[in-house]
Amino acid sequence: MVKMGLNSEGSQLSCGCGSSCLGPMTFHSEAKGQLVTLSEDGRRATRDTSSFRHGLIFSSRPLRVQEKVCVRIERCVMGWHGALRVGFTSVAPGSRAVPSLAIPELTDFPGYWAIPVPEQQCLPGSEVIFWIGPSGSLHVQTADGQRHRMKTRVDKHKPIWAMIDVYGQTNTVLLLGSMKKCFFSTRRSCPVPTVEPTEETCGYSNVPIEILERMMNQNSLEEQENRKNDNLSCCQSNRKSTGYESMEECVVCYSDIADVMLTCGHRCVCSHCAWRVLSEFGTCPLCRYRLRPIDSDDCT
Ligand SMILES: [Zn+2]
Ligand SMILES: [Zn+2]
Ligand SMILES: [Zn+2]
Known part of the structure; x- marks a missing residue:
């Protein structure tokens, strides 16, 4: 009992x-x-x-x-x-x-x-x-x-x-x-x-595959555009330096401007979320390209 x-x-x-x-x-x-x-x-x-x-x-x-x-x-x-x-x-x-x-x-x-x-x-x-x-x-x-x-x-x-x-x-x-x-x-x-x-x-x-697919559909046109810029790194985040003036939203938080270009060529995340994407996932939220870690030497 x-x-x-x-x-x-x-x-x-x-x-x-x-x-x-x-x-x-x-x-x-x-x-x-x-x-x-x-x-x-x-x-x-x-x-x-x-x-x-x-x-x-x-x-x-x-x-x-x-x-x-x-x-x-x-x-x-x-x-x-x-x-x-x-x-x-x-x-x-x-x-x-x-x-x-x-x-x-x-x-x-x-x-x-x-x-x-x-x-x-x-x-x-x-x-x-x-x-x-x-x-x-x-x-x-x-x-x-x-x-x-x-x-x-x-x-x-x-x-x-x-x-x-x-x-x-x-x-x-x-x-x-x-x-x-x-x-x-x-x-x-x-x-x-x-x-x-x-x-x-x-x-x-991990971000579920359904969300990734939704993001890819929303951004497929921009993706094609960005594929041309294979060599751009995450450090080229300054819009002025690339002449890129788009005001696309960050695909992670949907609130800030996506001003960080990842190494795959996707300019899809804001600087705040870029850090999280790199540290938590290590892959692009759009194409899942494995991103290289941020290296300050790349910026110079
Ligand atoms: Zn008790
Ligand atoms: Zn964001
Ligand atoms: Zn990508």
């Missing part, structure tokens, strides 16, 4: 950790998006990179008010728009089919609340904390220390589960557990996390 303890808030603990434990918490093993795989005893969720959606997950048990849930973004995949969404629900996970998206497919229904975490706060290794405030609002704290709040009309006396959408650029998240500050102590969930944020666990996953 499993040893049961009763904590100060009256809920039963099956872990036997004692009163400092908020109770075991993992991701819900049944209620999850179609493309989600759980590992690390249900505390790591990975969405297949073939889609930006079908990455919904829930907590295995309801949360307490002001119980702060912490997740680490371990892996990202470039190319998709948007990233992690966090929130909670008063609808028991598993009582309804899990749709492909939290926003808007669930948040259109009563009992679901979620907000997108800004992309720049969802880099590999970033930690995101979210919780139910005393008034029942959704609070989110991002890696830069910024806090975001969403007013909700959640009935905090009913059970409320954490809801996470491993969406877009966010590919893998690790549940670091939860904590709740009490008068003289901090109570935590179990089991205690043991996975460190290392280069092995945190980084970028």
Whole structure:
């Protein structure tokens, strides 16, 4: 028989950790998006990179008010728009089919609340904390220390589960557990996390072939043009020196001007993304030409 303890808030603990434990918490093993795989005893969720959606997950048990849930973004995949969404629900996970998206497919229904975490706060290794405030609002704290709040009309006396959408650029998240500050102590969930944020666990996953093909179709004309310039290197990024005045968007971030020409001849990334492309992939996002590492001597 499993040893049961009763904590100060009256809920039963099956872990036997004692009163400092908020109770075991993992991701819900049944209620999850179609493309989600759980590992690390249900505390790591990975969405297949073939889609930006079908990455919904829930907590295995309801949360307490002001119980702060912490997740680490371990892996990202470039190319998709948007990233992690966090929130909670008063609808028991598993009582309804899990749709492909939290926003808007669930948040259109009563009992679901979620907000997108800004992309720049969802880099590999970033930690995101979210919780139910005393008034029942959704609070989110991002890696830069910024806090975001969403007013909700959640009935905090009913059970409320954490809801996470491993969406877009966010590919893998690790549940670091939860904590709740009490008068003289901090109570935590179990089991205690043991996975460190290392280069092995945190980084970028490969861009899916569908995205690469989409990029190639969009840029096929420009590609032909650029093929003529075989010898140009990434260092010839100064538009004036080549007389190139195009204002094409970067195919990675879609926000900055693509002013860096890669060694394959594709002027397809901005200087910020060029560094990431070179260090994380080592291949051109359009043609997958293996790029030579940046060498400052080439610039002279
Ligand atoms: Zn415990
Ligand atoms: Zn860019
Ligand atoms: Zn290329």
